[in-house]
Amino acid sequence: MSDVTYDVIIIGAGPAGLGAALYTSRDRLKTLVLEKFQPGGQIINTDRIENYPGIEQIDGPGLIERMQKQGESFGAEIKTGCEVTNLEKLKDGSIAVYCDGDKFSARVVILAPGSGYRNLGIPGEEEFRGAGVSYCGTCDAPFFKGKQVVAVGGGNTAVEETLHLAKFADKVTMIHRRDEFRAAKVLVEELLKKVNEPNSNLIIKYSTVATAIKGEGKVQSVKLKNVKTGQEEDYPCSGVFIFIGMVPNTDFLKDFVELTDRGFIKCDCAYLRTNVPGVFVAGDCRIGAAMQLATAVADGVIAAMMLKQYFRDKKWWNEPVSDLLQPGGW
Amino acid sequence: MEEGKLINVGDADFESQVLKSDVPVLVDFWAPWCGPCHMAAPVLEKIAQQYKGRLKVCKLNVDEARRTAIDHGIMSIPTLNIFKGGEIVDQIIGVTPGYESDVKKKIEPHLQESAG
Numbered sequence: 001m002s003d004v005t006y007d008v009i010i011i012g013a014g015p016a017g018l019g020a021a022l023y024t025s026r027d028r029l030k031t032l033v034l035e036k037f038q039p040g041g042q043i044i045n046t047d048r049i050e051n052y053p054g055i056e057q058i059d060g061p062g063l064i065e066r067m068q069k070q071g072e073s074f075g076a077e078i079k080t081g082c083e084v085t086n087l088e089k090l091k092d093g094s095i096a097v098y099c100d101g102d103k104f105s106a107r108v109v110i111l112a113p114g115s116g117y118r119n120l121g122i123p124g125e126e127e128f129r130g131a132g133v134s135y136c137g138t139c140d141a142p143f144f145k146g147k148q149v150v151a152v153g154g155g156n157t158a159v160e161e162t163l164h165l166a167k168f169a170d171k172v173t174m175i176h177r178r179d180e181f182r183a184a185k186v187l188v189e190e191l192l193k194k195v196n197e198p199n200s201n202l203i204i205k206y207s208t209v210a211t212a213i214k215g216e217g218k219v220q221s222v223k224l225k226n227v228k229t230g231q232e233e234d235y236p237c238s239g240v241f242i243f244i245g246m247v248p249n250t251d252f253l254k255d256f257v258e259l260t261d262r263g264f265i266k267c268d269c270a271y272l273r274t275n276v277p278g279v280f281v282a283g284d285c286r287i288g289a290a291m292q293l294a295t296a297v298a299d300g301v302i303a304a305m306m307l308k309q310y311f312r313d314k315k316w317w318n319e320p321v322s323d324l325l326q327p328g329g330w
Numbered sequence: 331m332e333e334g335k336l337i338n339v340g341d342a343d344f345e346s347q348v349l350k351s352d353v354p355v356l357v358d359f360w361a362p363w364c365g366p367c368h369m370a371a372p373v374l375e376k377i378a379q380q381y382k383g384r385l386k387v388c389k390l391n392v393d394e395a396r397r398t399a400i401d402h403g404i405m406s407i408p409t410l411n412i413f414k415g416g417e418i419v420d421q422i423i424g425v426t427p428g429y430e431s432d433v434k435k436k437i438e439p440h441l442q443e444s445a446g
Contacts, residue, residue, distance in 0.1 A: 036430065037369035044365035061365065081372030083430045100430075116427050130406040130423035139364040142393075143405045218405070239405070249427045 005105050006032045008307065009097050010300075011084050012112035012249075014041020015293050016283025018067040019300030020110045025074035027308070032106070033076060034099055036083035040064045041114040042246065042284070043293055045138055048160070051184070052293050063293075084113075087256045087279075093314065095278055108278050108307045111253065111265060112300060115246035115284040115291070120152065124213030125242070132219025132239045137161030141168040144239045150175060150222050152210055153243035159183040159191050161243050166194060166202045173235070175208040177227060213240050248285035260287055270321040271306040272299060277317040280307060334382035336375060340395040348388060349416040354440045355386045356433075359402070359409045361393045366425045367408040373430045377437070384441050414440050 008024045010017045013035035024031045033039075043049070046060040055063070068078060079099075086098040087109065096105045117135035119125060125133055134140040137151075141164055149169045151162040154176040166172045174191075181188045195202050205224065212223040214234070221234045248263045258266040258275045265281045267273055269288050272280045282299035284291050289299075309316050339347045339357070348355045358374055360367035378387035392399035392407060402411065402418075410422040410433065420436045 036373070037425065038372055040365065040369055044369060061368070081376045081430070083373075083428065085431075117424075130409055130421070131403065132405060134406045135424065136364075136366060136406075139361075139366060139408075140406045142361070142363070218403070251427060 004032075005094075006030045007106060008032070008108050008110065008304075009034065009095070009104055009106040010110045010112055011097070012041065012114050012283070013039035013068070013078055013080070014112060014114045014283060014296065015043055015064075015067065016041075016114070016296040016300040017110070017112035018064070018071050019297035020112065020282055020304045021071040021076040021078070021300070022067070022074065023301050023304030024307070025071055025076040027304070028075070031071075031076040032104060033071070033078040034082045034084055034097065034104070035078060035080050038080055039068045039078060041296075042116075045136055046157075046160070047138055047164070049293065050186075085252060087253070089276055089278075093278060095276075108280065108310060110280045110282055110300070110303045110307070111257070111274070111285065112282045112296075113249040113253070113285050115248050117242070118245045118247045120210060120242055120244060122210060122212055124215070124219075125240075128213050128215060128219045128240070131217065132215065132237075133213060134239065134241050135243070137164045137241055137243070140239075140241075141165050144169045146170050147238040148236065149173070149239035149241060150210070150224075150235065150237045151241045151243065152176075153245075154178060154181045154183065155243070155245065156183045156187055158243035159187040161241065162202070163191060163194060165241060169239070170201060172202045173205060173237070174202065175205045175210060175224060177207065177209045179206045210240065246284060246291060250285055257281075264289070268321055271309075272303045273306070273317060277314065278310060334379045336378050337386065337388045339388045339390050341397045344390070344395065344398045347386070348413050351386055351413070353384060353386055353442075354419075354437070355388055355413040356437060357388045357390055357411045357413060359390050359392050359399060359404045359407055359411070361391060361407055363393075364407050370408055370425050370429060373433065376430070377433060381437065381441065385437060410436075412436060412440060 007029035008031045010033045013033045021033050043060040082099045084099045088096040094105050095109045148171045151174045162174045207228045211225050214221050221236045224235045225232045250263045264287045267281045280303035282303045283296040411418050412420040426432045
């Protein structure tokens with residue numbers, strides 16, 4: 001077992017983790033980023049990012065590649081294929097991170113494990129996973145050429161992914177439980193424009209939820225319910241794409257930091273301190289996360305700035321959020 | 331085969347490499363357009379290395395090896411199928427939060443005790 005010591009260990013190489021790594025490495029802090037897959041996180045699934053200030057348009061993999069290279073150019077070390085299984089606060093105040101037989105330790109840890117797809121939790125969903133049920137439009141749309149699919153959701157990702165599906169499937173029915181979309185207005189406008197085209201292959205059913213997915217061997221229909229009228233129908237389709245938000249990837253942390261009932265990491269939301277001194281949080285996995293690319297990056301940067309205050313004065317960890325904290329004071 | 335490395339398979343050599351393999355085979359059905367497929371690559375490389383001699387790990391590009399992908403009813407990628415004696419014995423669809431551990435849990439019951 002190797003045992004290497006760092007100033008900062010960042011868990012997760014998505015936008016939050018890479019944002020933090022850029023700042024800590026520029027501060028010449030010995031920085032290790034542990035990533036269980038390749039760098040990227042959820043943003044890797046987005047083929048068109050238009051809401052990151054200063055960049056008119058880029059795809060997720062392209063942006064992540066830049067972020068990774070930028071961090072590495074200042075000395076951040078990124079280890080991929082490294083799944084953290086356990087963390088431990090040591091007697092000297094440092095934190096040990098265990099990852100597949102290796103032990104790394106650091107003065108500070110930034111938790112940025114991100115989030116994964118939320119399930120609907122309806123009958124048939126698990127059974128037909130890979131047999132018509134999917135959570136990734138960019139991955140699986142090409143398998144539904146010439147077929148009818150249903151897309152569930154109403155946020156930014158749901159709208160983007162539904163528009164992508166409409167390029168492949170014969171017919172796409174988007175169902176949304178409310179009568180109005182939460183997604184950014186420009187995306188909603190694009191969606192409605194597509195819906196209103198002559199002979200459009202895209203239709204929207206508002207105030208509608210899916211209550212069951214049915215079929216034999218593969219998806220053949222989805223049971224829909226109008227939440228206003230209570231009316232139900234069996235709606236024929238070959239695919240059900242589920243885009244209803246994210247759940248935090250924090251299962252491995254439940255014995256280490258305080259989580260909410262839904263698995264989000266508790267923190268002060270200003271300095272991003274968790275209940276464990278020396279352990280910060282950044283990105284989608286924290287309470288109050290806006291689940292956006294720009295806010296994930298911002299979180300990483302905040303944690304990277306605030307950890308200097310902790311290095312300076314360990315007692316700061318338990319102090320309330322204050323307006324006296326000035327960069328000059330660091 | 332080169333032990334411990336990922337092997338690319340297609341329609342032509344699927345039978346010889348996978349169905350007629352002496353050791354169990356983990357086949358990754360993937361495509362270049364699929365973000366999670368790329369993300370999972372380091373995990374598969376690591377598994378190929380750790381189980382070398384006892385497990386073969388293959389990658390199948392569904393865009394190129396369409397016939398095999400259709401024959402196996404692939405509708406979501408990445409899909410990992412575990413083959414033993416030419417039969418599918420288990421499957422993992424998508425990347426799960428604990429992917430590496432989840433994949434290992436599915437593989438291990440199908441492996442012979444190490445000869446070494």
